[in-house]
Amino acid sequence: MTVVEHLEELRRLLIISIVSTFVMAVVCWFFSDAFLKILLEPVTGTGNKIIYIGVTEAVFTKIKLAFFLGFLASLPVTLWQFWGFIIPALRKVERVYFTFFVFTSFILFIGGIAFGFLVVFKMCVSFLMRYGGAQLIPMLTIGNYVSFTLNFLLPFGLIFEMPLASYFLARLGIISYRTMIKGRKFAILAAVIIASAVVASPDIFTVLLFASPIYLLYEISATVVRVTEWAMGLKKSGRTLNILAPIKRLMKRARDLMVPAK
Structure with missing residues (x-):
């Protein structure tokens, strides 16, 4: 084209x-x-x-x-x-x-x-409504x-992409598990800053409530990077990691049960 x-x-x-x-x-x-x-x-x-x-x-x-x-x-x-x-x-x-x-x-x-809505938002609003x-x-x-609700929820959708982005960055060799471990303190600071900017509340409880899942996603992303590096190491050493093999066996077993024996 x-x-x-x-x-x-x-x-x-x-x-x-x-x-x-x-x-x-x-x-x-x-x-x-x-x-x-x-x-x-x-x-x-x-x-x-x-x-x-x-x-x-x-x-x-x-x-x-x-x-x-x-x-x-x-x-x-x-x-x-x-x-x-x-x-x-x-x-x-x-x-x-x-x-x-x-x-x-x-x-x-x-x-x-x-x-963000079912867990964090409801807890934040419930607490803030009683705070007065x-x-x-x-x-x-x-x-x-x-407007507050939409501005509150959209960052959660974007932040939840962190593990996926970490996976591809790890495969490209841009980030490593060691780098993410060293960056934990900066991740905590970034989570608090992002939470403060989005929530726009002086209440420390609300900020920490918003920041906690952000940092948890950082730890999940670090685990994803570690598993990715491990799988890439297996591939380089000549071994294979086929996580779909059990699923394929179950699907084959299901097809065998559905097809009547001749």
Whole structure:
């Protein structure tokens, strides 16, 4: 393909991605009340209510939420288009790694957002709503609350990509297990700084609650790097590490059971 043909294909990819996001946002708009109820549960569950102070605040907040959900719902389409654009230029082995990368990155991103909301976000909001005491009455607006929620959850989706990125960086020889062990103190500092920037709260408990999973992911990434280095060492020594062998044996056994004996 010529450069012009590649650019034309890239343009088609971008158009499909944008259109799919818009279409899914329209679909999510009809379910925005249900999703909004789930997002508000950490606040409404404590007996508090969310208000809006502008005429258009409620509707624009629902539009923002619909586009965020539309973006998440259209990610498989976007990643599929991206996969189809890149895969022809790769060799057979590279295609396996790239397919693994695309699929795993999507799972980790969605898993990070789910973990951020179901575990960390609910605990943070529940604690902060009680932090004011009986003398203060919370007056949360829907616009600020949804913006805070989305800004809180997106970093979790990105941070959960850390183990996957560490795997490929280790295979390229850019990072090593020894380097990650030496960088633990800097990882702790970075986790606290990121948590402080995202949470934007002077409360140390909330910051540490956000920073803890970030540092835990760093330790998981270090373990991934160590296992990757070990597997690469086996390959260099002439031995093989086939972690899919048990799965293949189970699949073969299942096929044998499904096919009647002659």
